Amino acid sequence: MTDRPTGSEFGDGEPVVRDKRRIDPDTGAARETADTSAAPAPGAQPGTPGTPGAQPPRDPSDLVGPSAQEALLTEALAERTADLQRLQAEYVNYKRRVDRDREASRELVIGSVLTELLGTLDDVGRAREAGELEGAFKAVAESLERVTEKLGxxxxxxxxxxxxxxxxxxxxxxxxxxxxxxxxxxxxxxxxxxxxxxxxxxxxxxxxxxxxxxxxxxxxxxxxxxxxxxxxxxxx
The missing domain is CATH 2.30.22.10 (Head domain of nucleotide exchange factor GrpE)
Structure with a gap:
């Protein structure tokens, strides 16, 4: 069945016949509606990259001028330089402390050994004063004195x-x-x-x-x- 508009609706011209049936009576296939043909293509969303009219994301550096960028880079460089200098100073202080502790430990050990030899050195001195330091004993005594002097x-x-x-x-x-x-x-x-x-x-x-x-x-x-x-x- 077709709708036949009246002349009062469209004027006095030729009548217009519109078939609104969704099934084609001749082929039996479904007809496409006008809304489906006008739908946008899948994946083509407005404002997204790759679609007409879309804008790419902007680099943050584009938001500031060259002078501001240079100031930011200078500030970052100064911070990194200060960190490096602080680490270097800490390392130097650590190395000095380790060297000082190592030298103190060395003197402590040597001092303990030499303290045990003081009695022997006293005997050598008394023998020298009495004129009894001679021969092989004299050579050993002098060698001992040289070693202790070398140790400080x-x-x-x-x-x-x-x-x-x-x-x-x-x-x-x-x-x-x-x-x-x-x-x-x-x-x-x-x-x-x-x-x-x-x-x-x-x-x-x-x-x-x-x-x-x-x-x-x-x-x-x-x-x-x-x-x-x-x-x-x-x-x-």
Whole structure:
């Protein structure tokens, strides 16, 4: 059945016949509608890359000018340079600390070994003073002294040295008119040091000037002198 529009709807012209049936009566096939033919092709979405009218994504660097880009690069370079310098300084400090600790450990071990040899060196010194250091014993003793000196062992303590409590140990004390200040007048046992470390203080006898004699001791001597004078007068 076909719809026949009336003349009042389209005017007075020839009548227009429209077949709205979805099935073709001759072939029996379904007809395509106008909406289907006008549909966009699959995958062609407006505004997507590859379709007409689509815009590609912009590079962030395009949003700033050349001057701003240069400033950003300069700032990033400065940050990386500062990080590198900080790491380098940390490495240098670490290396110095390791070297210092290694040297301290080395001196500690050497000092422990040399401390055990001080008694032997004392025996060598006493034998030399007594004139008994000769022959094979002399060669061994001199070889031992050379080795200890090579390791950094230094002997100190001489008669006439100014007394220093940091490196001297006073075993005897007296007063003398022949000194101007506290003086080591006798070396009982020499001292030894390794670098700045004192392995053993020198053991000495110390003499001080008579002017520093305590007042109590001076008063104690005065009555004895006067008593002797009185006894001499009485005898006369």
């Amino acid at each position: 062992l230094v002997k100190f303590g001489e008669k006439g040295d100014t007394f220093d409590p940091r490196i001297h140990e006073a075993l005897l004390h007296n007063y003398s008119d022949e000194v101007d200040g506290p003086t080591a007048t006798m070396i009982m046992q020499p001292g030894y040091r390794l670098g700045e470390r004192v392995l053993r203080a020198a053991r000495v006898a110390v003499s001080e000037p008579t002017e520093q004699l305590p007042a109590d001791a001076a008063k104690a001597d005065a009555p004895a002198e006067s008593t002797d004078d009185d006894a001499d007068r009485s005898a006369e």
